[in-house]
Amino acid sequence: MALRGVRVLELAGLAPSPLCGMILADFGAQVVRVDRCPRSAMNADVQGRGKRSLALDLKQGPGAAALRRLCRRADVLVEPFRHGVMEKLGLGPKVLLKENPKLIYARLTGFGQSGKYAKSAGHDINYLALSGVLSKLGRKDENPYAPVNLLADFAGGGVMCAMGIIMALYERTKSGKGQVVDASMVEGAAYLSSFLWKSQNLGLWNRLRGENLLDSGAPFYETYKTLDGKFMAVGAIEPQFYEQLVKGLGLDSDKLPNQLSFSDWPEMKKMFAAIFSKKTQAEWCRIFDGIDACVTPVLSLDEVALHEHNKERSSFIKNDQEEISPRPSPLLSRTPATPSPRRDPFIGEHTEEILLEFGFTKEEIAKLHSEKVIEFNKPKANL
Numbered sequence: 001m002a003l004r005g006v007r008v009l010e011l012a013g014l015a016p017s018p019l020c021g022m023i024l025a026d027f028g029a030q031v032v033r034v035d036r037c038p039r040s041a042m043n044a045d046v047q048g049r050g051k052r053s054l055a056l057d058l059k060q061g062p063g064a065a066a067l068r069r070l071c072r073r074a075d076v077l078v079e080p081f082r083h084g085v086m087e088k089l090g091l092g093p094k095v096l097l098k099e100n101p102k103l104i105y106a107r108l109t110g111f112g113q114s115g116k117y118a119k120s121a122g123h124d125i126n127y128l129a130l131s132g133v134l135s136k137l138g139r140k141d142e143n144p145y146a147p148v149n150l151l152a153d154f155a156g157g158g159v160m161c162a163m164g165i166i167m168a169l170y171e172r173t174k175s176g177k178g179q180v181v182d183a184s185m186v187e188g189a190a191y192l193s194s195f196l197w198k199s200q201n202l203g204l205w206n207r208l209r210g211e212n213l214l215d216s217g218a219p220f221y222e223t224y225k226t227l228d229g230k231f232m233a234v235g236a237i238e239p240q241f242y243e244q245l246v247k248g249l250g251l252d253s254d255k256l257p258n259q260l261s262f263s264d265w266p267e268m269k270k271m272f273a274a275i276f277s278k279k280t281q282a283e284w285c286r287i288f289d290g291i292d293a294c295v296t297p298v299l300s301l302d303e304v305a306l307h308e309h310n311k312e313r314s315s316f317i318k319n320d321q322e323e324i325s326p327r328p329s330p331l332l333s334r335t336p337a338t339p340s341p342r343r344d345p346f347i348g349e350h351t352e353e354i355l356l357e358f359g360f361t362k363e364e365i366a367k368l369h370s371e372k373v374i375e376f377n378k379p380k381a382n383l
């Protein structure tokens with residue numbers, strides 16, 4: 001796998017850093033999640049695939065010292081706390097990079113390492129708001145709307161941070177040096193949406209929110225409810241695809257207003273909606289599958305793995321607990337990701353084996369354990 005041999009320490013965080021760590025693990029890195037100690041009753045990381053867990057109390061001196069020692073042998077550290085937390089623990093980049101100049105120190109935060117909000121709490125919706133992107137999302141006459149926590153947390157945060165880490169790893173092969181990756185979700189979300197900025201001169205966004213081509217303004221870029229309460233997604237932008245859409249709906253384009261007549265869009269939408277509501281999703285699929293109208297069913301999470309196209313590509317996988325999830329993407333032809341089929345780790349499940357691997361002696365481990373700096377959590381064998 002592409003990242004085989006890369007040693008990652010991921011300090012446990014909320015949603016974005018676990019995704020970052022899971023991407024690295026899926027593509028072959030050895031990822032150790034450093035969980036809090038004393039551990040909470042439940043494991044909040046649902047993206048722990050392929051990781052091992054070490055429960056370590058960083059607030060105790062010997063705990064922070066243990067992390068420093070682990071970092072001396074690691075390639076990457078991912079930390080998800082607001083600016084200043086790591087410095088307060090004596091684990092800031094100055095300290096750790098001095099001890100291991102090859103370390104890639106990735107800081108995945110909402111607001112970045114500097115600026116007025118660097119020490120403020122926040123969540124996806126706040127980062128998206130500050131990036132400008134949220135102002136563009138939502139339907140006409142409605143408040144801006146954050147689409148789950150996908151854009152800032154995961155796309156602008158977890159994925160961007162993983163990309164930064166991989167670039168830093170590549171650069172290190174030439175310079176031999178590590179560096180700090182300052183991944184701010186505000187900036188990640190903004191960067192991700194560069195198209196919004198770069199396309200402003202094309203007139204794509206001249207109208208109010210929800211009245212433009214790609215923001216639910218256009219009748220040919222919309223979702224429509226079907227007879228059975230499901231939905232179809234329509235993305236027929238180019239005239240040749242639009243023509244196929246119109247045909248599939250049983251309409252005659254000569255009798256319709258011009259595709260780009262903005263003032264007719266609201267009425268066109270009503271017309272399309274009325275037509276879509278007359279057939280079931282399966283019936284619409286039979287009409288649109290195989291023609292280039294850019295019309296697809298809106299599938300639920302329960303349905304995606306069963307869809308013929310996704311089945312043919314094995315786009316969704318099952319782990320040994322029979323849980324379905326998306327296969328890592330993209331597909332690399334020679335060295336594809338091979339995601340672990342095992343369940344996510346329990347907090348502290350691998351504490352001892354990880355410390356041994358990183359050079360701690362049995363005696364040192366026993367001392368840390370007796371001082372309650374680390375915890376073990378061996379799952380009971382199924383008898």
Ligand SMILES: C[C@H](CCC[C@@H](C)[C@H]1CC[C@H]2[C@@H]3[C@H](O)C[C@@H]4C[C@H](O)CC[C@]4(C)[C@H]3C[C@H](O)[C@]12C)C(=O)SCCNC(=O)CCNC(=O)[C@H](O)C(C)(C)COP(=O)(O)OP(=O)(O)OC[C@H]1O[C@@H](n2cnc3c(N)ncnc32)[C@H](O)[C@@H]1OP(=O)(O)O
Binds near residue numbers: 036
């Ligand atoms: C919209 C999303 C958030 C969605 C999250 C949901 C997925 C989860 C939210 C609630 C969860 C549920 C809930 O917890 C109840 C159940 C619990 C159960 O265990 C599991 C099931 C649950 C139902 C659970 C399920 C899900 O997990 C939830 C529904 C986001 O936007 S996420 C993005 C958030 N932002 C960032 O990550 C940016 C950077 N980080 C921050 O800004 C802050 O960390 C943040 C997020 C604002 C939190 O601030 P907080 O004050 O709590 O932390 P920090 O200031 O960063 O400091 C961390 C302190 O912890 C100490 N520490 C860290 N590691 C250790 C350690 N190993 N040992 C000891 N101490 C440690 C560290 O020293 C800091 O201490 P101080 O505060 O004293 O300095």
